[in-house]
Amino acid sequence: MASNGPLYMGFDLSTQQLKGIVVDSDLKLVHEAKVDFDADLSKYGIKKGVLTNPAEGEVFAPPAMWLDAINLVLDRLSEAGLDFGKVMGVSGAGMQHGTVFWNKDVETLMVNLDAGKPLSEQLKGAFAHDMSPNWQDSSTQKQCDAFDAELGSPEQLAQVTGSAAHHRFSGPQIMRYRTKYPDHYESTAHITLVSSFLASVFLGKIAPTDISDVTGMNLWDIHGGRWNDHLVALAAGGKDKADELKSKLGHVPEDGGGGFGMISNYFATRYGFNPGCVVIPNTGDNPATILALPLRASDAMVSLGTSTTFLMSTPEYKPDPAYHFMNHPCTKGLYMFMLCYKNGGLAREQIRDQINGDKSNSWDKFNEVAMSTPPVSQKKDSDDMRLGLFFPLHETVPNLSAGQYRMSFNSQSNALSKLSNDFLSDDARSIIESQMLSLRLRSQKLVHSEKDPKTGETLPPQPRRVYLVGGGSANPAIANICAEVLGSVEGIYKLDIGGNACALGAAYKAVWGCERKDGETFEDLIGKRWDEDKFVQKIADGYREGTFEKYGEAVRGFEMMEKEFLKREGRTR
Numbered sequence: 059m060a061s062n063g064p065l066y067m068g069f070d071l072s073t074q075q076l077k078g079i080v081v082d083s084d085l086k087l088v089h090e091a092k093v094d095f096d097a098d099l100s101k102y103g104i105k106k107g108v109l110t111n112p113a114e115g116e117v118f119a120p121p122a123m124w125l126d127a128i129n130l131v132l133d134r135l136s137e138a139g140l141d142f143g144k145v146m147g148v149s150g151a152g153m154q155h156g157t158v159f160w161n162k163d164v165e166t167l168m169v170n171l172d173a174g175k176p177l178s179e180q181l182k183g184a185f186a187h188d189m190s191p192n193w194q195d196s197s198t199q200k201q202c203d204a205f206d207a208e209l210g211s212p213e214q215l216a217q218v219t220g221s222a223a224h225h226r227f228s229g230p231q232i233m234r235y236r237t238k239y240p241d242h243y244e245s246t247a248h249i250t251l252v253s254s255f256l257a258s259v260f261l262g263k264i265a266p267t268d269i270s271d272v273t274g275m276n277l278w279d280i281h282g283g284r285w286n287d288h289l290v291a292l293a294a295g296g297k298d299k300a301d302e303l304k305s306k307l308g309h310v311p312e313d314g315g316g317g318f319g320m321i322s323n324y325f326a327t328r329y330g331f332n333p334g335c336v337v338i339p340n341t342g343d344n345p346a347t348i349l350a351l352p353l354r355a356s357d358a359m360v361s362l363g364t365s366t367t368f369l370m371s372t373p374e375y376k377p378d379p380a381y382h383f384m385n386h387p388c389t390k391g392l393y394m395f396m397l398c399y400k401n402g403g404l405a406r407e408q409i410r411d412q413i414n415g416d417k418s419n420s421w422d423k424f425n426e427v428a429m430s431t432p433p434v435s436q437k438k439d440s441d442d443m444r445l446g447l448f449f450p451l452h453e454t455v456p457n458l459s460a461g462q463y464r465m466s467f468n469s470q471s472n473a474l475s476k477l478s479n480d481f482l483s484d485d486a487r488s489i490i491e492s493q494m495l496s497l498r499l500r501s502q503k504l505v506h507s508e509k510d511p512k513t514g515e516t517l518p519p520q521p522r523r524v525y526l527v528g529g530g531s532a533n534p535a536i537a538n539i540c541a542e543v544l545g546s547v548e549g550i551y552k553l554d555i556g557g558n559a560c561a562l563g564a565a566y567k568a569v570w571g572c573e574r575k576d577g578e579t580f581e582d583l584i585g586k587r588w589d590e591d592k593f594v595q596k597i598a599d600g601y602r603e604g605t606f607e608k609y610g611e612a613v614r615g616f617e618m619m620e621k622e623f624l625k626r627e628g629r630t631r
């Protein structure tokens with residue numbers, strides 16, 4: 059559909075795909091396109107978007123593949139009829155925590171790009187290391203222990219940086235990279251996150267790090283608004299090396315909407331982008347997701363992508379080693395609360411495939427079984443509750459090894475008992491319950507009591523609305539079980555463009571960055587242009603009296619079960 063006014067573009071460079079979306083000033087969708095790494099770029103030998111070295115717990119991806127994906131997604135938008143000349147702003151989102159290591163030649167190579175040739179061919183000499191560690195990597199336990207100890211405790215590290223040490227965070231990853239590949243570290247002139255990688259390519263020079271994404275590194279002092287000297291020195295290998303690392307990391311502007319400059323000539327010439335098109339700071343995929351709607355303080359978003367994430371925007375800063383606080387990408391004084399699980403979509407697919415007994419990839423049987431199995435597999439209230447944990451990958455919260463864990467819980471006696479660890483079709487319901495129980499357990503301090511809008515009765519603490527986004531938001535069984543476990547006063551909602559929420563949030567950020575008036579916040583500008591009736595859809599009722607309370611008891615058993623399995627691995631969290 060043609061739009062006469064300016065257009066804005068948002069990208070989502072995630073684990074398995076690069077998505078591009080174009081909206082107009084009224085936030086209406088104009089075009090969208092995507093590149094699937096496994097399907098379109100299999101020449102890189104990746105599976106589900108990544109390469110692995112299981113012996114060391116390493117997971118990584120080649121940035122050269124993402125360069126090919128940028129050309130391909132723009133080709134697809136061009137084929138779809140996008141008039142690039144109308145695009146006045148570009149922003150993007152990158153999967154969080156991944157780092158890209160560039161050498162000193164990068165900016166010369168970027169300035170001299172030939173618009174007739176693909177990016178990867180011309181920038182292959184720009185990397186100091188040809189792989190980027192991925193958020194699923196778990197190779198940095200030793201470095202995490204050092205980070206947790208550096209400021210005194212994991213609690214103190216969380217207080218300063220928003221998070222305790224996590225395997226995937228850039229600080230521990232850079233520390234390991236420096237010791238595993240000293241020559242590559244030496245020749246690294248710039249370190250970008252995946253978000254600033256994307257911004258750099260569009261800008262044609264190294265872009266600064268984003269104010270929100272920088273808080274996913276374990277290196278940034280959130281309240282001080284600067285790199286933490288002790289943590290940078292730890293990653294760099296000594297106090298005397300800290301300045302050198304700071305210069306590789308570059309500076310971090312406070313304003314998430316301040317343009318970095320015009321799009322590079324390469325894109326103006328090759329695709330016909332308007333030469334006045336501004337590159338707005340790119341952020342992390344999770345911060346971008348909360349920008350896909352004007353999120354209120356008690357609303358929650360559950361992103362059901364490769365990872366499962368739970369996101370809230372809040373003025374309260376209550377860090378804890380079990381979760382993350384990050385700077386809000388646009389509004390100073392707001393924070394993003396985040397829970398993140400490695401075992402999201404792929405774990406659910408594994409159970410789906412066991413139920414199907416084939417590789418049809420159909421969700422029909424899984425959904426049918428999930429909906430016909432009673433909550434926690436109880437036929438009557440006095441039965442034990444069936445609980446499980448389903449981790450094809452080593453999980454972060456809790457820090458448990460890969461495997462499937464099952465137990466039964468008696469809520470009257472508070473006793474956990476051993477349960478056969480064999481697959482049962484009940485697992486379709488159990489895996490969704492398990493993921494939602496973990497979200498409820500860990501977000502309970504952030505939700506408050508609200509009044510039921512129909513009866514006026516005060517309801518137990520729960521989110522006001524839950525918005526589902528990401529690939530799994532298309533699934534009605536997940537939506538229903540989410541409502542049963544998490545509740546929500548106004549119900550469960552899905553964004554019209556929910557499969558692309560992250561790219562959409564990035565496009566809205568570009569609109570805000572380019573069209574805001576002096577002092578106009580993201581929430582004000584997007585709130586005014588947001589059309590609730592057109593953009594969101596209610597997909598399930600929320601709070602269900604009786605069932606919500608039953609799951610409240612299950613949360614108790616779930617927490618005990620996690621502690622029991624952690625104890626068996628000699629850990630407390």
Ligand SMILES: Nc1ncnc2c1ncn2[C@@H]1O[C@H](COP(=O)(O)OP(=O)(O)O)[C@@H](O)[C@H]1O
Pocket residue numbers: 072073074075362363364365403404407421527528529530531532533557
């Ligand atoms: N109907 C569905 N039911 C459940 N999960 C689904 C459905 N459709 C897609 N998915 C899941 O969505 C995931 C991809 O989501 P997406 O948000 O696009 O991922 P990412 O951004 O991490 O690449 C896949 O792992 C797939 O399991």
Ligand SMILES: O=C(CO)[C@@H](O)[C@H](O)COP(=O)(O)O
Pocket residue numbers: 072073074152153154155193226343344363364365366367398
């Ligand atoms: O590690 C995190 C957040 O801390 C992940 O959420 C990644 O950001 C990847 O997200 P998807 O590829 O699943 O969108």
